Amino acid sequence: MSNNQDNAIRQAAQRLEQKPLPAGFEARMMARLEKQQRREELQESALFVSGIVATIALLVWAGMHYAPTLDFSIFDFTKESAPLNDSSLSPKIDWHWPKVSFIENLSNYRMWYIMGAATMGLLLADTYIRQRIRLKSQAKEK
């Protein structure tokens, strides 16, 4: 199909009614985009704040709930020094796979799951903050 061969069809296509952009199309579009941008920023901020609040709440809750159940006597330096292999001085956590039901097991290890989740949350929040700071500084540089 060379250009010459297409000539009549091309002329016909050019001749089809030309519809101009509706008046104010670009202004309406820009207003819609700005509104969308503001909404996204708001959502982002809300997500960020709720993430931080949830992470802190988890940490506080885990600390308040489980800290009293641990035996921290190992840090009691008022006691006489004991032999290094005295296992009774380590925190009372059963590291062996317990012969209990799944639910009980879940309950026993709940603190570690929560602490793990909280750590992951903090790591994510940290990455997010760093990324935001990096992008903002890049935009400023430009």
Next chain:
Amino acid sequence: MLNNEKELLDEISRGNMAVFGTLMKHYSQGVYTLVVRIVSDDCDAEELAQDVWMKVYKQLPMFSGRSAFSTWLYRIAYNAAISHTRRKRQNNISLDERKLAAVGEQELEQMEGDNSEHNIEALTAAIEQLEPQERALVTLHYYEGRSLAECAEITGQSEGTTKVRMYRIRKKLYLLITNNDYEQQSR
């Protein structure tokens, strides 16, 4: 294509709305023309064109730059408009396949070489009777002056398929302007 398109795209990805406005000013008429020719309705076309630009703004960070920005933009516009016509189930003209097969290259060349007013007017009316996908291809190739490779990229088909479709469109136009015995069928 804009000269400093790459820089403009980088600026937009950093949230510069004014630059997006510049880009939109450059391409909005072309996008609107393509959409309005596919959907054949001004109100629907404006809404669709707005949706296209919203989509472009959201997906811009994912634009890899493998194709030209305009090709990517027209592909979004094409897909949006074609999806719209599928939802609306427009009535299209269906031609007898045997009649299409009977049209030869010589007749097509004759039609395309005939620059008489009568022939061009008949072709203009015939283009309006084509199916939305076919009107889109005619607009992209003959009106926008895009190559068949670009048309293929925009419509998401292989270049071979696009060539075959264009050949079929030419035959259909020939039948529409000569026979006038098409059947109106709703799909």
